[in-house]
Amino acid sequence: MITVNNLTKTYGKFNALRNISLEINDGEFVAIIGESGSGKSTLLNIIGQIDFPSSGEIIVDGENTVGLDDKETAKLRNSTFGFVFQAFYLEPTYTVYRNVEIPLILKGMKRKDRKQRIEEVLNSVDMQDKLKNKASNLSGGEMQRVAIARAIANNPPIIIADEPCGNLDTKNGDVVMRLLRDLHEQGKTILMVTHSYEHSKWADRVIKLCDGKIVSDEKNN
Ligand SMILES: Nc1ncnc2c1ncn2[C@@H]1O[C@H](COP(=O)(O)OP(=O)(O)OP(=O)(O)O)[C@@H](O)[C@H]1O
Numbered sequence: 588m589i590t591v592n593n594l595t596k597t598y599g600k601f602n603a604l605r606n607i608s609l610e611i612n613d614g615e616f617v618a619i620i621g622e623s624g625s626g627k628s629t630l631l632n633i634i635g636q637i638d639f640p641s642s643g644e645i646i647v648d649g650e651n652t653v654g655l656d657d658k659e660t661a662k663l664r665n666s667t668f669g670f671v672f673q674a675f676y677l678e679p680t681y682t683v684y685r686n687v688e689i690p691l692i693l694k695g696m697k698r699k700d701r702k703q704r705i706e707e708v709l710n711s712v713d714m715q716d717k718l719k720n721k722a723s724n725l726s727g728g729e730m731q732r733v734a735i736a737r738a739i740a741n742n743p744p745i746i747i748a749d750e751p752c753g754n755l756d757t758k759n760g761d762v763v764m765r766l767l768r769d770l771h772e773q774g775k776t777i778l779m780v781t782h783s784y785e786h787s788k789w790a791d792r793v794i795k796l797c798d799g800k801i802v803s804d805e806k807n808n
């Protein structure tokens with residue numbers, strides 16, 4: 588479970604996040620919506636330990652993350668969160684296989700176990716036939732599927748997806764949404780930013796931000 592208490596983020600005099608408090612339960616699929624600049628990415632990045640708050644607390648599975656040192660933060664981030672971004676952020680010169688392998692190497696997994704896990708996750712996103720391709724030669728939809736494979740390689744309980752379909756056409760966007768829904772059905776917690784009303788309907792719950800504040804937080808039925 589994630590608990591956010593009175594979170595603020597300021598840049599000089601500008602308040603990107605103002606007093607955000609919320610709880611996210613294990614296994615929830617939460618969509619975060621709101622206009623450009625409302626603070627969605629800032630909130631996700633702070634929850635995912637990529638960025639730090641100006642004040643407030645983020646408690647992940649009972650552990651208060653504020654006050655952890657860099658090493659502890661990295662450890663928590665790598666074991667807890669998998670990230671999927673609008674711009675994919677694959678390493679373009681590496682193969683598909685190598686891109687998924689990196690987090691497993693960082694985790695210290697042995698080569699043989701890595702091979703098995705890479706094949707498993709690439710299968711789950713239907714990219715097993717392209718594991719030798721260079722990432723830069725893939726289509727956008729394929730890149731995002733590889734990015735999802737990389738995000739889940741370490742089997743993190745929480746997937747953070749910031750506009751995962753933002754650079755995809757409708758067909759590939761739906762493929763990515765189905766993969767996220769499958770992960771949700773397997774018990775993962777999903778935090779997803781979207782600009783699509785249609786995609787927000789796939790979530791259990793929709794949180795709307797406006798000017799760094801939560802203006803609505805509603806369950807989908
Ligand atoms: N490093 C920074 N320095 C100054 N201002 C920043 C910085 N990072 C973000 N901001 C500001 O904080 C606000 C929230 O940014 P954020 O990226 O969270 O918005 P967003 O809701 O994700 O928008 P979008 O839908 O366009 O991605 C914006 O006004 C942005 O300009």
Ligand SMILES: [Mg+2]
Nearest residue numbers: 627628629749
């Ligand atoms: Mg954003």
